[in-house]
Amino acid sequence: MPKGTRCALLLASIPFVALVFLLPFVNRIEPIILGLPFLLFWIVTWVFLTPFLLLIAYRLEKKFNPPEDEE
Amino acid sequence: MNPALIIIFAFVVFASAIGILAGSRVKMNLEMWTVGGRRFGLLVMWVLMAGEIYTTFTFLGASGWAYSKGAPTFYILIYGALAYTVSFFLLPLIWRLGKKHGLHTQPDYFIHRYDSRLLGVFVALIGVAFIIPYLQLQLTGLGLIVHEASNRTIRPDAAMVVAFFLTCAFVYTSGIRGTAWVAALKNVMMLLTVVIVGFGVPYRYFGGIGPMFSALVQKYPRHVLFPGATTTMDSPWLMSTLLLTAAGFYMWPHAFASAFAAKSAETIKRNAVIMPLFQLPILLVFVVGFTALLVIPGLPSGDLSFLALVNQTYPSWFMGFVGAAGAVTAMVPASVLVLFASTLLAKNVYRTGFAPDASEEQVVKLSRFLVFVISVLALAFAIYFPNALVNLLLIGYDGVTQFFPGVVLGLFWKKTNAAAVCSGLVVGITLVAVLVIGGHDPLWGMNAGFIALAANFAVTLLVSLISTKVSAGKL
Numbered sequence: 001m002p003k004g005t006r007c008a009l010l011l012a013s014i015p016f017v018a019l020v021f022l023l024p025f026v027n028r029i030e031p032i033i034l035g036l037p038f039l040l041f042w043i044v045t046w047v048f049l050t051p052f053l054l055l056i057a058y059r060l061e062k063k064f065n066p067p068e069d070e071e
Numbered sequence: 072m073n074p075a076l077i078i079i080f081a082f083v084v085f086a087s088a089i090g091i092l093a094g095s096r097v098k099m100n101l102e103m104w105t106v107g108g109r110r111f112g113l114l115v116m117w118v119l120m121a122g123e124i125y126t127t128f129t130f131l132g133a134s135g136w137a138y139s140k141g142a143p144t145f146y147i148l149i150y151g152a153l154a155y156t157v158s159f160f161l162l163p164l165i166w167r168l169g170k171k172h173g174l175h176t177q178p179d180y181f182i183h184r185y186d187s188r189l190l191g192v193f194v195a196l197i198g199v200a201f202i203i204p205y206l207q208l209q210l211t212g213l214g215l216i217v218h219e220a221s222n223r224t225i226r227p228d229a230a231m232v233v234a235f236f237l238t239c240a241f242v243y244t245s246g247i248r249g250t251a252w253v254a255a256l257k258n259v260m261m262l263l264t265v266v267i268v269g270f271g272v273p274y275r276y277f278g279g280i281g282p283m284f285s286a287l288v289q290k291y292p293r294h295v296l297f298p299g300a301t302t303t304m305d306s307p308w309l310m311s312t313l314l315l316t317a318a319g320f321y322m323w324p325h326a327f328a329s330a331f332a333a334k335s336a337e338t339i340k341r342n343a344v345i346m347p348l349f350q351l352p353i354l355l356v357f358v359v360g361f362t363a364l365l366v367i368p369g370l371p372s373g374d375l376s377f378l379a380l381v382n383q384t385y386p387s388w389f390m391g392f393v394g395a396a397g398a399v400t401a402m403v404p405a406s407v408l409v410l411f412a413s414t415l416l417a418k419n420v421y422r423t424g425f426a427p428d429a430s431e432e433q434v435v436k437l438s439r440f441l442v443f444v445i446s447v448l449a450l451a452f453a454i455y456f457p458n459a460l461v462n463l464l465l466i467g468y469d470g471v472t473q474f475f476p477g478v479v480l481g482l483f484w485k486k487t488n489a490a491a492v493c494s495g496l497v498v499g500i501t502l503v504a505v506l507v508i509g510g511h512d513p514l515w516g517m518n519a520g521f522i523a524l525a526a527n528f529a530v531t532l533l534v535s536l537i538s539t540k541v542s543a544g545k546l
Contacts (some may be wrong), residue, residue: 012156019149020313024306027297029288035281036290037295043145044354050152050347054159058344 004064008057015053018046075391076221079158082260082395086253086402087237089243093252094245101431104246104438105414106331115251116333116342121349122254122327122403124151125261127212130397131374133353137360139373141291141299144357146312152347154320159343161539162321163336164482174412175475178419184481187489188423193421194474198324198498201470202412203449205323206405208467210235210453213401219378220394222387228301228454232400238402239446242410243439245333257403260396262352268393269375272362272384280358287361294361297391308513311521318524319472325404325411327478362532409449413441466507469520473499476524476531484535491534499527 026042033041086244097103111119129147136144168174182191213234214227220296221230241249260472273283286297298305298535321327333339356377363376370376417438422429429437476499477492502523508514512519 009160012159015152015156018102019153020310023297023309027306029292029295032281032284032288035279035284037284039142039296040145040284040354040357042150044351047148047152047350050156051344054156054344054347057159058340 002065004061007060007064011053011057012061015046015050019043019050073222073224073391074388076224078388078391079217079220079225079394079398082392083234083237083398086256086399089256090238090241090249090253090406091244093241097245097248099174099244099246099342099435100390100440101175101418101435102173103248104425104435105328105410106169107251109170109332111251111332111335112334113152113338113340113341115343116338118255118258119247119251119329119332119413120326120342120346121258122250123284123329124213124329125258125349126404127209127216127397127409129353129356130261130377130400131212132214133356134360134363134377135373136374137357137373138364138370138376140301140304142297143301143309144360145301146309146316148350148353148357150313150316150320151350151353153317154341157317158321159340160347161479161482162330162339162343165257165327165478166330166333166336166339172330175328176414176419177322177324178415178423180327181477181481181492182423183421185477185487185489186491188427190489190493191419192424193493193496194477195415195423197470197473197496198415199420199445201467202324202408202415203452204446206408206412206449207452208400209405209408210449213405214396215374216378216397217394218402219375219382220390220397222382222390227434231450231453234398234402234444235405235450237333238406239274239442242406242442246410247407248330250403250410253399253406254403257396257399260392261400264393264396265355268381268385269352270360272366272380273358275384276366280309283358283362283365285364290365302515303516305516307516308518311513311517315472315518315521315524316468318475319468319480320522322471322474322478324415324471325407326412327439328411329407349457367422383482404461407444409442412445416441416445442490454477466503468520469503469507469512469523470500472520472524472526473503476528480531480535486535486539487531488535488538489529490538495527495531496535498530499523502526 006066027039031038036044102108133144163181168180168183170349174180174183178191178195181194204474211232214231216223216228218228241253241328273280275285277283291544294300296308331341359377359380363380367379370379382390413473421437422434476495480487506514506519514522
């Protein structure tokens with residue numbers, strides 16, 4: 001597997017850890033942050049961060065993977 | 072005549088006119104009708120995909136679940152972000168195959184990868200079987216929204232008939248281009264509505280979103296935690312549902328095929344990067360549902376909470392705008408559902424199964440005719456067998472997700488073969504049907520569709536391994 005793809009997969013696994021597997025541990029009301037109960041705040045934060053993680057993944061793939069022929 | 076009625080009618084007609092115009096100057100062949108000539112850039116791809124996924128379910132289902140169930144509704148905010156993350160890796164590969172071999176539909180992929188026409192027909196029939204309830208959901212949602220927004224002066228079935236005649240018209244003339252153009256209008260209307268109402272109602276009744284949540288936590292503390300007001304939707308349900316829906320998102324035949332419309336694999340990748348941002352407005356939809364719970368508790372159905380609260384808070388003309396946004400929001404996904412249901416039947420059932428010599432022109436002609444047949448069928452279902460909104464979607468989701476092993480293993484594992492995929496599909500879909508219809512969903516605390524998906528994966532892997540051994544033994 002090319003290095004870029006490996007890095008991208010690693011980055012892409014972060015939202016899955018945060019938004020699936022850690023959910024039972026953040027199922028709480030306190031502390032309330034920015035007016036949101038903690039569970040909802042956690043979810044909104046990670047949904048917001050996901051595109052930035054994917055952007056880094058995209059850049060790394062471009063940097064490390066050999067360019068492919070297209071069109 | 073109330074102003075809401077005029078506003079709804081004007082917008083719906085305007086949207087359809089845009090859709091018809093979209094295809095008026097293009098020579099329509101199969102490639103143009105189904106995948107827009109594979110020319111869509113980043114902006115159009117975004118408009119199209121956001122158009123397909125922000126459905127009436129977003130409007131009514133997400134706020135309705137916030138109202139009646141509480142925290143389990145949060146999965147709707149999460150699963151899109153996960154699905155786009157999956158699509159970042161999956162869709163560019165599928166797009167490349169599509170470009171190289173001229174694929175237009177999801178069954179085309181199965182036929183190409185597994186070299187089996189029988190599997191193609193089978194996959195196409197399953198796809199259509201799950202599209203029709205999803206289409207019906209859009210119809211029912213549309214009828215409900217227009218009925219409420221017009222202050223109950225328009226009957227739901229009348230609204231459905233008119234809107235779907237217009238939708239058929241622009242699908243017939245413009246294919247996927249029509250959907251993309253109407254989606255541009257729809258996204259603006261939908262976002263405006265969600266932002267105005269989502270910030271507006273908590274401010275009006277509580278002075279802001281924060282104070283609204285304080286009131287919610289005080290009065291309904293269980294509503295902001297799993298399992299909410301339910302007893303069955305706890306963490307295992309949530310996690311299994313998220314994994315299921317993240318895998319199933321692009322397994323919907325129309326979503327899968329939309330990827331082919333992009334002009335390059337690069338476009339698809341960049342689209343996957345930006346899409347999760349457009350999940351965030353769903354938070355505002357939850358806010359509306361929660362505010363409704365505090366302000367107008369005891370509604371007979373949570374699905375009505377969004378509209379009931381708007382009705383109570385805003386003047387009639389704004390209600391008309393919301394109704395129009397809701398109607399157009401139903402028409403966009405409906406158009407692409409009808410488009411691909413008819414293409415699947417014409418290209419992958421009729422041509423692949425019965426008439427391999429049929430020309431492309433004949434396939435397009437038949438597809439266009441089937442647009443009307445399928446719409447009438449869905450209308451009949453919507454009017455005579457209405458059902459609760461979210462459950463319907465979940466059954467469809469469980470079903471189409473069963474394509475996932477065949478798609479993914481096919482991309483990454485050479486040994487996967489048609490017999491294995493077919494057996495996996497049969498096992499997965501049978502399990503879904505037995506569990507969901509038999510009332511065993513959730514099972515062992517988990518989403519039944521997820522259990523079916525696991526069984527499907529296991530069977531596909533096992534049969535692939537055994538059948539490779541058998542054929543290797545023959546050599």
